Amino acid sequence: MSDREDWLALAAVPGLGGQRIQQLLDQATVTEIRKMPESHLMAMGLKGSQISLLRQPDSKRLQEALRWCEQDNQQLLVLSDPAYPRLLKEISSPPPVLFIRGEPHWLCEPQLAIVGSRHASLDGREAAREFAAAMVAADYVVTSGLALGVDGHAHDSALKNGGATVAVLGSGLGRIYPAAHRELAGLIAEQGALVSEFWPSESPRPQHFPRRNRIISGLSVGVLVVEAALKSGSLITARYALEQDRDVFALPGSIYAPGSKGCNALIKSGAKLVESPVDIFEEVGALTHCAKSSQMSVSLPHPENEQLPFNAVLANVGNEATPVDVVAERCDQPVHEVMTQLLELELQGVITSVPGGYIRSRRG
Template identity: 40%
Template sequence: MDREELDAWLRLLETPGIGLEGARRLLAAFGSAQAVLGAAPAALSTVVGPVLARALGDVPEGLPALQDRTWHWLGEDPQRSILLLGDPDYPQALLQTADPPLLLYLEGERRLLGEKALAVVGSRTPTEQGRDNAESFARELGGAGLCIVSGLAQGIDAAAHLGALSAGAGTIAFVGTGLDQVYPPRNQALARQIAGSGLLVSEYALGTPPLAANFPRRNRLIAGVSLGCLVVEAALRSGSLITARLASEAGREVFAIPGSIHSALSRGCHALIRQGAKLVENAQDVLEELPLNRAPSETPASGTPADWPVTPGMSPEHGRLLDAMGFDPVGLDALQARGGWPTAQLNALLLELELAGLVAALPGQLFQRLQRG
């Protein structure tokens, strides 16, 4: 893309009132952004009406600065590019959705948009077990050849990206801001990792702040580019369920990990399962539903709870405590009732298991067993 074409696209998309639908109609009528801007007002009026035709004749406030900033941003790093709807490597999966973006800003490995992908989404404030599940599922599914797609949010999204990166697998983060910003700011380091070996994608111009309305729209891209959507933990009203609904409407597979009946973060997943999402307990449950052209023997199998190992050096008493905990959050009183440990011994065992990464301490003096291995 040369400077003249870039400037034309930005002017078309940033003209107030045009929007994606108006831009699509204009491009269908005139063939290119440059041709749209070169057309006579009378011709433009037949497509978008006289008011918007006049708007296209005016330079939007701040547009020249945006054009300069975008051109310089592209030139600063060869891994940065712009992908247009008509480009040969525009992902076919997005083309099949109801509202494909006309222009995408990319930073990282552009080829990943052509890989078979799975969306992994969930709560921004997950339990420790949920975070662990997201990372381990993403690690195993990435190792099986899937590109892991999520939204760079804190919580489940971040854990999914980290799991894919730890497996050396591809990961794509669709964001709700311009690519010159990172939201939330705490994910700056993760965003740099993804830009280095994965791919950051946005349909929003540079400088676009984290507006609330952008994130539900971003979710349609996460769902649209993927073969399926795995929801790890979600409340009944959450953006993750929006992504799952969009995936279902686009004909994609929807998967959900069940959780404790006492956890509000399990209710969204349980609702999806009641609506027909596949209940999954391990990565193999996901892989067997996706068209990966792979023999069953090539897909790694996940462990079952009975296979979860105790860290070397742990005693039989540690194993007995883990069995007594089950997999729901549990308090000290309940554990003492189940196992009869004195308070001092129980606290010592729990601390050792927490340091070994087998147990997480939760608010309210609760503890939860974590899956490892």
């Protein structure tokens, strides 16, 4: 049996979990674990039924998974592989195997997660698109969960702005969920990657999605919550992010909007309130360097790929009044040059002059 089959056999044992598997791997390789005496395995905490399944896995299921991995643009990534994402490997319960459709190398690039409500408001959908566009412009991969609402808009905006995106599923990659996003999933596989720890034929189940969320945050250097109710999967992702020592960001919203209560609660609990992508880029530098050293740009394109001038200046104007001297300092440009650029952006309707500085207009 190959090393890949050994890994699948280990991953298929119910009740082990990533943390227990990691403890086993600290003592032996996966092939050695499968050959250990039963008494030794029981001493390591395995039950008799688990040992039986480890030694004699469901051959039909295993072969189906192997055949899936042999198809074009589909493969298996195991925990011991040098290509396994470094940040994900460091969480307390990393998935022992990852099924991937697309390019695995995107999982090792610096990623920022965007998550939020499946029933996002117009503003929430627009924010997801704008932040995703800025993230790919800054050479980040946008990571999310392929759900309806915020997730789907973040993925779509990343693709339409020429960037890469990673979708982590709560089902097997042979059972794309939700069905409405099958076409989007196909585009992601071409320009990024679909990822799941669940076997390709696995159906979506409610208990899968919290497990999926720990992978979204584990892959990322930071998590942005766009909109969320007080009880939502997005807050589960944020909690995982905090446990994994990732930065958590949240967009504030009206105290009267149910979809903003989760974000507002996160901010009260210590998440960083953000108004523009620059607020995120200022915070994630250290972990980004840990994932991979890269030269970042903070230019912010229009979500529909319109080429706007003075991107560095535009990226530093948000939804609250920003004084000219603050914009100049952030851009490291002379004040008189920044004033000229701001004036042209205002003439184009991208920003608006208000008492105290400039704010971004709806078009910007």
